[in-house]
Amino acid sequence: MKSLALHLSVLAVLCALQFVLPSYHVTNVARIMVLAVFAMGYNIAFGYTGLLSLGHALFFAAGIYGAGLPVHLLEWTSGPAFLTGLVAGGVAAALVGLLALRTAGVSFMIVTLMFAQAGYLSILYFGRWTGGDEGFPMGAVGRQVLGYDLSGETPRYLTALGLFAVALVVNLVLVRSKLGRVMVAMRENEDRARMLGYDPFRVKLAALAISGLYAGAAGAGYAMLFGYVGATFGGIQYSILPMLYVLVGGAGTVLGPLIGAAGMFYLIEAASEVTEAYLMLVGVILIVGVVFAPKGLLGALRKVWPWLP
């Protein structure tokens, strides 16, 4: 009950923010919500199932290009384009998982990193269609939803909020479902879970595929809301960012990714006004986080409020 009230009030606050904040921040919060969906997906693999992936940029980019390319080359409309983006993320994750999940731990991190890197380089290699480094703007047909233009401030914010709300609800349901509990069991003690009759490979593959669907949805949403498709989104930095958000906000918590994404977004923005070398902050926070607070902000809060999902 407490937890339901908490999440509803978070959504209500996010909904109210657009009337309070100046327009510059409204755009920022919309971006944060989309990135938080990406981070939530990362959290499903890393926080709940214990799969530390360094390749989520591939799934995010699959979403971005899955939505962007059909619009760009075939002039699809937004609905089917979003669906292909979503599915592209999930399929990419499932394919990578089929191979990468034969390994574990450090090897898993490197295999996912290598697949993501191969994907990124392929985007550059097929620059004739993907636009390579420069990318391309998302076509206007792909940015119309129910007659509203997503480049407008209010439709954009509401769409981002809708995407985030659906992702949040699915995440809550997943965590309480049987699959969600088995995922946590895999993280905590794979051998015991196997002895109880669960197939670790299938559970992990399902978790990774769901995680990929989230990344795909976030990528497709990002392309449609902010109108740009480019190779940078496939770079290693976009594998690090969700990990950073999750580490900061709290791995294995439902709201951690949102808190991490919002906190880091504004921290990085504040730092970039002071110095050119603002990414140093990312490095410092990664190290401080992993050394001193491996459970993140919400992980620490959970000690006080154990009911936090």
Place this chain on the structure above:
Amino acid sequence: MAFGPFLLLALMEGLVAASVLALTASGLSLVFGVMRVVNVAHGAFFMLGAVAAWFVTQWVPGPAAVGFVAALVLAPVVVAGIAAIADRLVLKRLGYDPEATIVATIGLLYILEQAALGLYGPDARPVAAPFDWRIQLPWFGYSGYKLFVVAAAAAVLGALWLVMTRSRAGLVMRATQVDRQTAQAFGIDVDRVYAGVFALGAGLAAVAAVLVVPIQQAHYLMGGDPLLMSFIVVIIGGLGSLRGTLAAALIIGLSDGVISMFFTPTLAKILATLAVAMVLVFRPQGLFGARP
């Protein structure tokens, strides 16, 4: 140019790349072998070596060769020192947990790169080669310095092999690699060995960078490519196996040179990264490693 000489040129370029790569990757391999730490900041140490070389050659007066030799000595020492400090401040606190150290070295990578951006700036700057000979082959002229790079890398790798197999320090490192607890029980200061190995690994990357910087300019983001390629080489060669690393560096360096020249560098990298993923999935001990 006819096909034969063109292939020869591709192979020679590949050999230069392979020798630099072997040096860089041996540092990564050593750190993984002894400490079981995957050092994502290895490319950043490479970059620091190149940047330090640029600073040293700016400060040292006289002919280019003097500055270069000074850089070849000083830059690796400085980089090794930074690595030792990083080991003490960060890695040791994590108890060398494999996954946590990867996250931490990603953080270290950002810090080092951004520090270089702050202190050195965003420009790529050249370092003068110590000498400027050209070797005239019947079909094309070739830089004598590039051949020197190959020889120097071979010399350093030979010295590393001697240290690892013939000296007491090498024995201590190998003992720690095989069994940390037993080594400790025999009075080996494991913490010092780890700090030393981490420093040595970073120093090797720095030596490679100083050698390469007259061919390729120093830039604060230059570490990405050597990192990726070293990963590829170390994994294909078998994690922690020095001999495998060397063989894999030759294979990857030469094929990279040939594919890059006849097709594109991007295609060469795509193929190499996919090869690594496949090796890790289907043959985790590497192509040359023994089954554990």
